[in-house]
Amino acid sequence: LNAEIIGVGTELLLGQIANTNAQRLSAALATIGVDVYYHTAVGDNLNRMTEVIGRAATRSDVVIITGGLGPTPDDITREAISATFDVPLVRRADLAGELREFFERRGRRMPEANLRQTDLPRGAVAIPAEGTASGFHLEAGNTLVIALPGVPWEMVQMLQKVVLPLLRSRSGEVTISREVLVAGLGESHTHERIADLVAAQSNPTIAYLAGYGLVRVRMTAKASDEAAALALIAPVEAEIRARLDRHAVPGEGATLAQVLGNLLVARSATVAAAESLTGGLLGSALTEAEGAGDYFAGAAVTYATRAKGSVLGVDAGLLEDPGPVSEVVAGQMAEGVARLFGADLGLATTGVAGPAEQDARPVGTIFVAASWRGATEVRHIRGYGDRDSVRGIAVTSALDLGRLMVQADS
């Protein structure tokens, strides 16, 4: 089964938002074995929409359209589908009744304009509205056409409740992915170690994606059921982990912060972070997951040099020489923040995010430190890219150093 995704809306073409709906749909379709060959974004324009939808229907089994289902005059996805497949729109009394109730429950009168949202192509099956917009799916020749609202939250609800079950029942096989997080190695060195596996891939497929200081190796297998797919992945994953050695982060966490969090929870331990160039990013990474309160004590962002002394207790002399961007200061920051918050693990970042060098240290200089129950380690890393990139690499490197120290203490 193959699919393509069409995003409708001028805000996409003006660059006001990224097409995250296409990303979410694609990621979800990949998990059930549906291949996506094209994404398209097009504005609220009837001619261009019918052209794009019509072409998609000639080359794909499934066409998913997001956006353009609102009540305003520029929301014309219903009309475009009607025109493309020459199917009239029919006002659906059942949907109109539900919509009126939706407004009444909120103590508001329904604007007449909203009734447009209850016009569906004849023969379409409605997907229950999560807000005011109903979605729908329609068999058009050999193509299944699915229309979903552009509001991400509404789109995701319909995807989970209706679209995935519908497509799963058609595809007859399942696709399962597992990821190996690779820290401290870089994409080209990761590739060197597993290039032959990548070249020989079939089922599972092997792909990687590089982030700041982190690479994800994703293995995706198709099979008749989940157990069979996992059985295909297991030997490949074991081989990849063996070759990447300590750079392959153990466990199943989606992020390095989650992996570290799991390690800490298993040891009833807590973490605190001392940040300089990362300015709070390390703390926010550690608090992204909802259970963060179980292991995260807090963070001190000591951006000003003076604060490294007054808040974290770094020796004043060391802040003069060798200066705040140094191995010894990173180490004392990690120790100081563990003390300040009474945490088992202290992490620290200091460095030069750029664009200008600082204290004769070049842009990209990063020191990260971890202090775990009295023992402290520091790493010197060369970051690259712009300010965001250097800061991201510092966050990843600090999390990875903490992960290695906690993991070693089993």
Place this chain on the structure above:
Amino acid sequence: LNAEIIGVGTELLLGQIANTNAQRLSAALATIGVDVYYHTAVGDNLNRMTEVIGRAATRSDVVIITGGLGPTPDDITREAISATFDVPLVRRADLAGELREFFERRGRRMPEANLRQTDLPRGAVAIPAEGTASGFHLEAGNTLVIALPGVPWEMVQMLQKVVLPLLRSRSGEVTISREVLVAGLGESHTHERIADLVAAQSNPTIAYLAGYGLVRVRMTAKASDEAAALALIAPVEAEIRARLDRHAVPGEGATLAQVLGNLLVARSATVAAAESLTGGLLGSALTEAEGAGDYFAGAAVTYATRAKGSVLGVDAGLLEDPGPVSEVVAGQMAEGVARLFGADLGLATTGVAGPAEQDARPVGTIFVAASWRGATEVRHIRGYGDRDSVRGIAVTSALDLGRLMVQADS
């Protein structure tokens, strides 16, 4: 002049990344008056790439392709452009020499595979590499075809240095945008106040984009030169600011943090942040700009309740009753962090990001506080949406409260 954007890469179709390159390009093209009608994403497949590129060339003045310029065998954008327009690839000795030097400067030998990156369609003009991949542009019939690397940082550099000047020189007119940041009002209330201006827009156009607790009203004018475009915007901006009153953030900063930073620098003042639910996001927002060292002292992320007392000096009794998510604790956090870092302005956030309620406070409860040279104000805000949304609203609200207090003290 109209353009379309083609993103190449299987990682887009698998949903591993969002097509942020298309977003950045579109936003940049909008500022110089180039209309974008289509975005397409396609995998690393020669047939599908030539199909997509060929169609784009028939309907658009400018086709910008991102991705597929790397050294590995699946990077085939060069080959696809060659095939689409029937122009042979030529190995460019000048680029090969530069690439060899690039590796030598880093003390590494250049892998032979990288030489593929110096193959350009005959007649193409090279765009200097920012990493190992050169970009290029090529006149193909009436269409200008531009190929850029997929690495966002490299893409943006080439966009700024080469692509925008090139397109600006062709379009013959300039487009200038100015934005009014609107804080504490919300999109629908913003719209209510200026709906008639939006309905009557022509030149400048008026658009808005909602962020977490913040709306940007963007006015875009086209004219023969910059001064003429600014003269078209000026009266519209003045009218919009008058109607939005104190919700229209004065000045030109691109972010609320920048606006606050400018106000602080003008007063030789500094800011420190105390964060609970935002976990470091407020600090990282304040340090996004490169000159942040001039006004940002630091932040204390007191995620654990205990740390609010031990680090920030919040009264232990208040942490029991009314509890950490309360007006009085927010105020003491702001005062405590200003004291801790010796800053003129202390900002604080506390609240419930979700997904579960906390201490009988519902998800979305937010208190922000600002303490400016001894005077403290607290606001209670109802956040909405998911965890990211609630955290984002808390950051914006804290920055806005600080901005209002500093601004009032002139």
